[in-house]
Each structure stands twice: as C-alpha cells, then as structure tokens.
Amino acid sequence: MHQALLFRQLSDDVVYFGNETALDAAQAAQLAARGIRVIDGRVTGLAIDRDRLAGVRLADGGVVPRAVVAVGARMVARGGFLGGLGLRASVHPSGMGEHIPVDAAGRTEVPGVWAAGNVADLSAQVGAAAAAGAFAAAQINADLVAEEARLAAETIARR
Numbered sequence: 001m002h003q004a005l006l007f008r009q010l011s012d013d014v015v016y017f018g019n020e021t022a023l024d025a026a027q028a029a030q031l032a033a034r035g036i037r038v039i040d041g042r043v044t045g046l047a048i049d050r051d052r053l054a055g056v057r058l059a060d061g062g063v064v065p066r067a068v069v070a071v072g073a074r075m076v077a078r079g080g081f082l083g084g085l086g087l088r089a090s091v092h093p094s095g096m097g098e099h100i101p102v103d104a105a106g107r108t109e110v111p112g113v114w115a116a117g118n119v120a121d122l123s124a125q126v127g128a129a130a131a132a133g134a135f136a137a138a139q140i141n142a143d144l145v146a147e148e149a150r151l152a153a154e155t156i157a158r159r
C-alpha cells in the first residue's frame with residue numbers, strides 16, 4: 001500500500017495487485033483517490049514476450065499489461081547470530097519487517113549488548129546508521145566507565 005502510493009509520485013499509471021490480500025475501506029479509498037487501479041485476484045506469474053515483461057498473469061488466466069513490476073519485499077535484519085546472546089528479531093511496528101528492538105541509545109533487552117544501524121532501524125540510511133553506531137559506542141564507553149568507577153569505590157569501601 002505504502003509503496004503503491006510512493007510509485008504514484010513517479011507515474012500516473014500504477015496498478016496495485018493485492019494477490020488476495022484484503023484492503024480496508026480507507027486504503028481502498030486512498031488508492032482510488034490517487035487513480036491507482038486495484039486488482040484483487042491471485043497473481044500466478046509474469047507474462048514474458050520475447051524476453052521482455054509483457055504483463056502480470058492472474059489465476060483466472062487474464063494478463064494485465066504492464067511495462068514494469070515491483071514487489072513489496074519485507075526487510076528482515078540478519079540478526080540470527082545474536083540468538084546466542086538471547087536476542088531474537090521481532091516484528092517492526094511499521095509492519096515493514098523484523099528488527100532487533102533497541103532504546104534511543106542502542107541498548108537491547110540483553111544487558112551489555114547494543115545494536116545500531118539497519119539491524120535495529122530497518123529504514124536507517126548510511127548517515128543515521130553511522131550516527132547510531134557512534135552514539136552506541138559512546139554509551140558503551142560510558143557504561144564501562146561507570147562500572148569501573150563503581151567497582152573501584154566498592155573495593156575501597158571493603159578495605
């Protein structure tokens with residue numbers, strides 16, 4: 001839905017293939033208002049003519065002529081290697097995919113583990129990903145400094 005509206009910025013000839021997913025009334029009204037045609041049927045493949053895309057093939061045998069097709073892919077952070085630390089990817093609130101949730105400083109739910117960049121923020125571009133990494137690094141250093149000071153004070157208190 002979101003991507004169909006984005007593509008409408010680039011072309012006034014956009015078709016939304018629902019592939020049997022239902023739109024709610026508000027979404028249908030928005031697509032209609034932007035002149036985006038909605039096709040509900042199940043998509044079974046692409047029609048190819050002489051090695052070029054000719055259209056989108058539907059389960060009823062019909063072909064909707066199209067010059068370009070874009071698929072709404074999900075973004076899933078490749079965070080499986082964090083499973084050993086007790087971290088699991090969860091569904092991003094936007095519905096765009098799965099990520100490792102962090103707080104504003106990059107802290108994960110596992111104490112001592114931070115995450116930054118696309119693994120945490122699926123839509124971060126290079127600037128935001130790098131900034132989150134730098135901020136998390138500063139927070140990690142602050143955490144280590146605080147722990148060092150706490151342990152030093154405890155050592156002195158025990159003497």
Ligand SMILES: Cc1cc2nc3c(=O)[nH]c(=O)nc-3n(C[C@H](O)[C@H](O)[C@H](O)COP(=O)(O)OP(=O)(O)OC[C@H]3O[C@@H](n4cnc5c(N)ncnc54)[C@H](O)[C@@H]3O)c2cc1C
Binds near residue numbers: 117118
């Ligand atoms: C098609 C596309 C176009 C984009 N265009 C732009 C653009 O024009 N401008 C812009 O600012 N941003 C753009 N971005 C976004 C940009 O790529 C990201 O913001 C940025 O790469 C995020 O950096 P990152 O370090 O968080 O993740 P990544 O760059 O994805 O780095 C993660 C790294 O970890 C590695 N890795 C994964 N698992 C493991 C493991 N188990 N062990 C060791 N290494 C591992 C991966 O191989 C990868 O190298 C684009 C992204 C895409 C997909």
